[in-house]
Amino acid sequence: MPPPFPSRAEIEADQLEQLRALVTELFPANAFYTRKLEDCGVTFDVASLADFSRRFPFTTKAELVADQAAHPPFGSNLTYPLAAYTRFHQTSGTTGAPLRWLDTPESWAWLRELWTRVFTAAGVTAADRVCFAFSFGPFLGFWMAFESAQQLGCLCLPTGGMSSAARLRLLLDNGVTTLCCTPTYALRLGEVAREEGLDLGRSRVRRILVAGEPGGSLPAVRARIESLWPDARVRDHHGMTEVGPVTYECPAQPGVLHVMESGHYAEVIAPATGQPVSPGETGELVLTPLGRVASPVLRYRTGDLVRPAAVRAACVCGTHELALAGGILGRTDDMVIVRGVNVHPAAVEEILRAAGGVAEYQVTVTTRGPLAELALAIEPAADAGDATALARKIGGALETALGLRIPVHTVAAGSLPRFELKARRWHRAGK
Amino acid sequence: MPPPFPSRAEIEADQLEQLRALVTELFPANAFYTRKLEDCGVTFDVASLADFSRRFPFTTKAELVADQAAHPPFGSNLTYPLAAYTRFHQTSGTTGAPLRWLDTPESWAWLRELWTRVFTAAGVTAADRVCFAFSFGPFLGFWMAFESAQQLGCLCLPTGGMSSAARLRLLLDNGVTTLCCTPTYALRLGEVAREEGLDLGRSRVRRILVAGEPGGSLPAVRARIESLWPDARVRDHHGMTEVGPVTYECPAQPGVLHVMESGHYAEVIAPATGQPVSPGETGELVLTPLGRVASPVLRYRTGDLVRPAAVRAACVCGTHELALAGGILGRTDDMVIVRGVNVHPAAVEEILRAAGGVAEYQVTVTTRGPLAELALAIEPAADAGDATALARKIGGALETALGLRIPVHTVAAGSLPRFELKARRWHRAGK
Numbered sequence: 001m002p003p004p005f006p007s008r009a010e011i012e013a014d015q016l017e018q019l020r021a022l023v024t025e026l027f028p029a030n031a032f033y034t035r036k037l038e039d040c041g042v043t044f045d046v047a048s049l050a051d052f053s054r055r056f057p058f059t060t061k062a063e064l065v066a067d068q069a070a071h072p073p074f075g076s077n078l079t080y081p082l083a084a085y086t087r088f089h090q091t092s093g094t095t096g097a098p099l100r101w102l103d104t105p106e107s108w109a110w111l112r113e114l115w116t117r118v119f120t121a122a123g124v125t126a127a128d129r130v131c132f133a134f135s136f137g138p139f140l141g142f143w144m145a146f147e148s149a150q151q152l153g154c155l156c157l158p159t160g161g162m163s164s165a166a167r168l169r170l171l172l173d174n175g176v177t178t179l180c181c182t183p184t185y186a187l188r189l190g191e192v193a194r195e196e197g198l199d200l201g202r203s204r205v206r207r208i209l210v211a212g213e214p215g216g217s218l219p220a221v222r223a224r225i226e227s228l229w230p231d232a233r234v235r236d237h238h239g240m241t242e243v244g245p246v247t248y249e250c251p252a253q254p255g256v257l258h259v260m261e262s263g264h265y266a267e268v269i270a271p272a273t274g275q276p277v278s279p280g281e282t283g284e285l286v287l288t289p290l291g292r293v294a295s296p297v298l299r300y301r302t303g304d305l306v307r308p309a310a311v312r313a314a315c316v317c318g319t320h321e322l323a324l325a326g327g328i329l330g331r332t333d334d335m336v337i338v339r340g341v342n343v344h345p346a347a348v349e350e351i352l353r354a355a356g357g358v359a360e361y362q363v364t365v366t367t368r369g370p371l372a373e374l375a376l377a378i379e380p381a382a383d384a385g386d387a388t389a390l391a392r393k394i395g396g397a398l399e400t401a402l403g404l405r406i407p408v409h410t411v412a413a414g415s416l417p418r419f420e421l422k423a424r425r426w427h428r429a430g431k
Numbered sequence: 432m433p434p435p436f437p438s439r440a441e442i443e444a445d446q447l448e449q450l451r452a453l454v455t456e457l458f459p460a461n462a463f464y465t466r467k468l469e470d471c472g473v474t475f476d477v478a479s480l481a482d483f484s485r486r487f488p489f490t491t492k493a494e495l496v497a498d499q500a501a502h503p504p505f506g507s508n509l510t511y512p513l514a515a516y517t518r519f520h521q522t523s524g525t526t527g528a529p530l531r532w533l534d535t536p537e538s539w540a541w542l543r544e545l546w547t548r549v550f551t552a553a554g555v556t557a558a559d560r561v562c563f564a565f566s567f568g569p570f571l572g573f574w575m576a577f578e579s580a581q582q583l584g585c586l587c588l589p590t591g592g593m594s595s596a597a598r599l600r601l602l603l604d605n606g607v608t609t610l611c612c613t614p615t616y617a618l619r620l621g622e623v624a625r626e627e628g629l630d631l632g633r634s635r636v637r638r639i640l641v642a643g644e645p646g647g648s649l650p651a652v653r654a655r656i657e658s659l660w661p662d663a664r665v666r667d668h669h670g671m672t673e674v675g676p677v678t679y680e681c682p683a684q685p686g687v688l689h690v691m692e693s694g695h696y697a698e699v700i701a702p703a704t705g706q707p708v709s710p711g712e713t714g715e716l717v718l719t720p721l722g723r724v725a726s727p728v729l730r731y732r733t734g735d736l737v738r739p740a741a742v743r744a745a746c747v748c749g750t751h752e753l754a755l756a757g758g759i760l761g762r763t764d765d766m767v768i769v770r771g772v773n774v775h776p777a778a779v780e781e782i783l784r785a786a787g788g789v790a791e792y793q794v795t796v797t798t799r800g801p802l803a804e805l806a807l808a809i810e811p812a813a814d815a816g817d818a819t820a821l822a823r824k825i826g827g828a829l830e831t832a833l834g835l836r837i838p839v840h841t842v843a844a845g846s847l848p849r850f851e852l853k854a855r856r857w858h859r860a861g862k
Contacts, residue, residue, distance in 0.1 A: 073605050083558055086581050088588040088605065100605070102586065127514055135592025136567030138601065143589070150517050155533065157519040158574070160591040161566025161851075170569065174504050174519065174531070420592075 005318045006262075012049060015265050018290035020046050025079060025293050032067055032077035033298065053267055058274065058286065058299045061242070064099055074100055079294050089140040091241045101140070101241050104294040108144075111244040111292060114263045115148035121248040121258075122207055122235040124178055126153030129204075131171050133181040133189065135420060136160040140241045141212065142180050154178070164192040172203055179208045179232070183215030183225060184423040190228025191359055194382060201230050211237040212422050214346040217255045217327025220353030238304070238328055242297055243287045247324065252317035256309075259322040264289055266322055267299070268308050271332045280310030284332050285324075305329045305344075334426065336365055336372050341404055343374065345426055348398070355397045357384035360416040363426045376408045379416045436749045437693075443480060446696050449721035451477050456510060456724050463498055463508035464729065484698055489705065489717065489730045492673070495530055505531055510725050520571040522672045532571070532672050538725040539575075542675040545694045546579035552679040552689075553638055553666040555609055557584030560635075562602050564612040564620065566851060567591040571672045572643065573611050585609070595623040603634055610639045610663070614646030614656065615854040621659025622790055625813060632661050642668040643853050645777040648686045648758025651784035669735070669759055673728055674718045678755065683748035687740075690753040695720055697753055698730070699739050702763045711741030715763050716755075736760045736775075765857070767796055767803050772835055774805065776857055779829070786828040788815035791847040794857045807839045810847045 006014070026033045027044045036057070037044065046052045068075035074082065085102040103111070124130065130149045134142045136158060149156050157174060159167045168189060171179065179186065186208050193200050208229060210216035216236030225234050236257060239245040246264060247257035259266045268283040269276055277283035285304045289297065309315075309323040330344035337343070345363070352358050359381040366373045378394055380387050387410040395408045417424075437445070457464045458475045467488070468475065477483045499506035505513065516533040534542070555561065561580045565573045567589060580587050588605060590598045599620060602610065610617065617639050624631050639660060641647035647667030656665050667688060670676040677695060678688035690697045699714040700707055708714035716735045720728065740746075740754040761775035768774070776794070783789050790812040797804045809825055811818050818841040826839045848855075 082586075083584070085586050086584055088560075088586055105581070105584075129519075136589055137592040138588065138590060150536070153514070153517055153536075155513075155516050155519055158567055158569060161568040 005314070005320055008320045011261050011320060015261065015290060016046070016049055019049070019052060019265055019288065022288075022290055022293055022296060023052075023298075026296060030077065030079040030296065032075065033296065035076075036063075049265065052265070052288075053276075053299070056299055058301050059297045060301050061099065061303070064242070064297075068100060074102055077295065077297075078102065079296065080104060085294065088138065089143070089241055090138045099241065102295055103292070107292045107294040110263070111144050112148050112151065114245040114260050115144045116152060117260055117262075118145070118209070118237045118245055118248040119148055119152055119154075121251055122178075122209055123251075124149070124152065124154065124207070124209075128177045129155040129157065129175055130178040130180060131157045131159060131167070131174075131176040133159050133167050133179060133185060133420070140239075140244075144245060145180050145209070145211075149180075164189055165196050165198075168193050168196065168198050171205065172198065175204045177204050177206050179205050179229075181208070181210065182212040182419070182422065183210045183221055183234075184213060184419045186210060186225045186234075187221075187228065188418050188420075190225070191381075193228070200228065203229070203232075205229055205232045207235050208232050209235045209237060211239065214328045214330065215349060216249075217257060218346060218350040218353065219255060220350050222254065224353045224356075236327055240302060240304075243289045243300055243302065244292060246285075246287060247327075249327075250315060250317050250319075250323065252315065253323075255326060256315075257306075257324045257327045258315065258317075258319055259285075259324065261321045263291060268306060277308075279308050282307045282329060303332045305332060336374065336426075338372050338374055338402075338404055338406075341402055343402060343404070347401070348376075351397050351401045352378075352394060355394050357381050357390045358394065359384075359413070360418065361425060362416050365426060365428045367428065374404075374406045376406060377411050377416065378408055379411050379413060382413070436745070436751055439751045442692050442751060446692065446721060447477070447480055450480070450483060450696055450719065453719075453721055453724055453727060454483075454729075457727060461508065461510040461727065463506065464727065466507075467494075480696065483696070483719075484707075484730070487730055489732050490728045491732050492530065492734070495673070495728075499531060505533055508726065508728075509533065510727065511535060516725065519569065520574070520672055521569045530672065533726055534723070535725040538723045541694070541722040542575050543579050543582065545676040545691055546575045547583060548691055548693075549576070549640070549668045549676060549679040550579055550583055550585075552682055553609075553640055554682075555580070555583065555585065555638070555640075559608045560586040560588065560606055561609040561611060562588045562590060562598070562605075562607040564590050564598050564610060564616055564851070571670075571675075575676060576611050576640070576642075580611075595620055596627050596629075599624050599627065599629050602636065603629065606635045608635050608637050610636050610660075612639070612641065613643040613850070613853065614641045614652055614665075615644060615850045617641060617656045617665075618652075618659065619849050619851075621656070622812075624659070631659065634660065634663075636660055636663045638666050639663050640666045640668060642670065645759045645761065646780060647680075648688060649777060649781040649784065650686060651781050653685070655784045655787075667758055671733060671735075674720045674731055674733065675723060677716075677718065678758075680758075681746060681748050681750075681754065683746065684754075686757060687746075688737075688755045688758045689746065689748075689750055690716075690755065692752045694722060699737060708739075710739050713738045713760060734763045736763060767805065767857075769803050769805055769833075769835055769837075772833055774833060774835070778832070779807075782828050782832045783809075783825060786825050788812050788821045789825065790815075790844070791849065792856060793847050796857060796859045798859065805835075805837045807837060808842050808847065809839055810842050810844060813844070 028034045084104045087103040087108050089101045091099045132142050215221040222234045236249045238247045250256040265288040267286040271284045285302045285306045287300050306324040314320050330346045360379040362377045364375045380390050384390050391408045391410050398406045459465045515535045518534040518539050520532045522530045563573050563577050646652040653665045667680045669678045681687040696719040698717040702715045716733045716737045718731050737755040745751050761777045791810040793808045795806045811821050815821050822839045822841050829837045
């Protein structure tokens with residue numbers, strides 16, 4: 001029998017214990033946090049989780065970037081001597097300068113254990129054959145997933161540097177049961193299978209574990225992926241380089257992400273005030289990974305917008321961990337205000353995928369002073385039919401959902417860029 | 432003080448013990464070897480290493496390919512149930528159908544330990560920052576090197592999916608001390624650095640660990656790499672998917688490879704007769720990896736041509752392990768006979784690199800019945816000067832070394848393919 005789910009009180013007692021051990025370890029070993037906290041007169045004791053939230057300052061990405069610029073190349077947020085670190089990663093730099101991130105074997109092992117929870121929640125066992133369709137570069141991406149799957153005893157098939165067609169053949173020929181990739185790339189593989197005449201109906205893929213983009217929790221994106229991959233179910237996950245793996249998808253409620261509170265102390269705040277939001281309200285996720293002592297962040301402003309469940313009772317799946325309805329709803333830094341309407345890229349994606357018929361798209365944001373305007377280029381799917389009608393339909397769907405008229409035009413098949421890592425579909429033009 | 436080097440008697444006693452354990456484990460668990468050895472009436476006891484060489488049959492790649500075709504997808508050469516395997520790799524298929532190769536965590540760990548010997552022989556320690564310039568695909572390539580470096584405590588920088596220019600910047604910005612790549616790709620990176628105006632003089636790279644091609648033991652290839660990378664020394668290594676890591680470069684004699692006889696029982700045979708060659712003579716390397724029980728090969732015909740040292744005494748570096756002068760001299764299956772002259776691709780590479788001025792090249796082999804002719808296309812390096820003079824010089828060098836007139840023509844800069852994995856410079860035309 002599996003162990004019972006810990007209660008809220010047990011979760012929080014464990015978090016407090018881990019947090020105290022973490023904070024103690026940082027002083028005076030970690031130059032960045034020693035300086036930062038001394039500068040604002042914070043003492044290193046933690047009376048309670050509430051005390052921590054009240055007294056300790058946030059950490060922002062901008063601070064870490066500035067620290068790495070001042071102390072190149074790795075910055076001063078290192079708790080141990082440089083020689084203790086074995087893993088190098090860096091962020092993709094989608095929101096400014098890339099951050100370098102180092103881990104020791106201990107910090108890395110701690111992160112890997114969290115990823116193992118993502119796999120087990122998705123039902124992955126040692127009997128599974130797991131294909132990793134990503135490039136194994138310096139982005140943290142699925143590196144940890146790869147090692148977790150090894151640890152779980154899965155047969156792991158790395159496919160760095162391969163073409164999409166070659167990946168599909170490898171996946172079909174070797175009876176892959178689980179695919180790990182971004183939501184965009186799961187769509188792309190489905191599209192290439194059609195182009196190549198490969199029948200995904202004969203694939204043994206039963207689950208597609210997606211991360212790196214909000215798509216995995218958007219119902220229309222899930223539905224589109226699942227229509228291309230018969231018998232496969234999408235399982236979402238989210239994490240980031242600075243904090244590691246954060247959530248897994250609720251086994252009972254598709255599109256709900258649970259924060260792994262065994263590893264993270266989580267807060268949800270109003271971005272403008274920094275004050276906690278009420279349950280059921282949307283806010284920014286703030287995380288303190290509790291066991292990544294070598295490369296810590298305390299109260300990290302993730303920039304991810306989430307909506308915690310209104311009632312913090314046990315979930316139907318049994319866990320008492322924080323539930324985020326709809327997954328990651330967007331980012332504080334990518335919202336565009338168009339004629340007074342807050343437009344989130346994830347909302348546009350959801351509207352497009354629900355309308356159907358779109359293989360790929362690109363959004364151009366033109367800003368003149370404080371005013372922003374959007375325009376959409378749409379690449380019709382092979383089975384989309386009349387292109388003009390499709391553009392009209394998408395325009396109508398956007399108007400219905402957002403109350404905005406947004407110009408939509410179609411472009412030739414294959415003319416828009418495809419993505420293996422995070423998709424970059426939003427472009428800013430002019431000033 | 433490091434442990435003393437084992438004597439020949441100690442090496443061979445240890446090999447016999449490991450070999451007996453291996454052979455015992457294969458019966459009846461491993462269907463492929465149980466069938467193969469029963470078919471030729473071999474009993475599973477091993478009286479001595481000589482007895483093993485005398486009685487046990489060779490294993491060839493063709494047999495393994497046929498076995499995987501008969502028992503798709505993974506063949507019957509598996510000692511344990513499929514669920515025990517966690518690593519999937521496949522050969523690059525340069526010599527026919529690709530082979531799939533699975534490992535269990537135990538077999539993989541055994542291989543990783545061998546790679547650790549390659550690093551320590553090259554002087555790599557936990558203080559090193561090691562950049563892996565390869566694509567982390569299904570080819571075994573440097574995967575094991577990556578994990579060995581982790582285990583040694585090096586800071587590891589994976590660069591799958593990156594452009595050569597981005598890899599160079601990452602390597603310079605992060606103070607990389609050790610680069611792992613193919614010899615061809617080390618040349619390519621040097622070439623790109625010049626194109627991009629990046630000064631490798633400010634790189635901290637002190638050693639370049641090469642594998643995957645014979646180049647690392649060819650003096651002219653080494654010299655060319657070392658001229659592009661000031662302060663770096665080339666260290667060769669060789670291995671293959673089917674047998675794992677095999678050799679490390681002698682710390683005392685550049686261009687000499689030592690077989691890691693702690694892990695491999697090695698024989699050198701005349702390809703035509705299968706009989707052992709005398710020390711100092713060139714023959715085919717036959718290997719039995721002693722600890723990869725889950726995915727074994729017994730007396731595997733590697734196809735690699737080597738020349739063991741004439742006298743099997745202790746090397747000047749101290750080891751009593753087999754020394755291969757000049758590294759891998761070529762392959763039994765890629766030699767071309769031109770007007771009665773045996774031409775090995777490695778010999779052509781060495782002649783070209785020694786002549787200098789060549790950025791990239793391509794060889795076309797035209798065969799009419801039993802007769803083969805060669806033609807060379809040469810892409811001059813940026814600093815090569817007059818192209819016609821270069822082609823004449825190369826033609827002269829080939830004639831001097833091989834006694835053959837081979838047509839050489841120059842092509843435009845950047846027009847020949849570049850390679851990250853094994854280079855494919857020899858093409859066969861016609862019949």
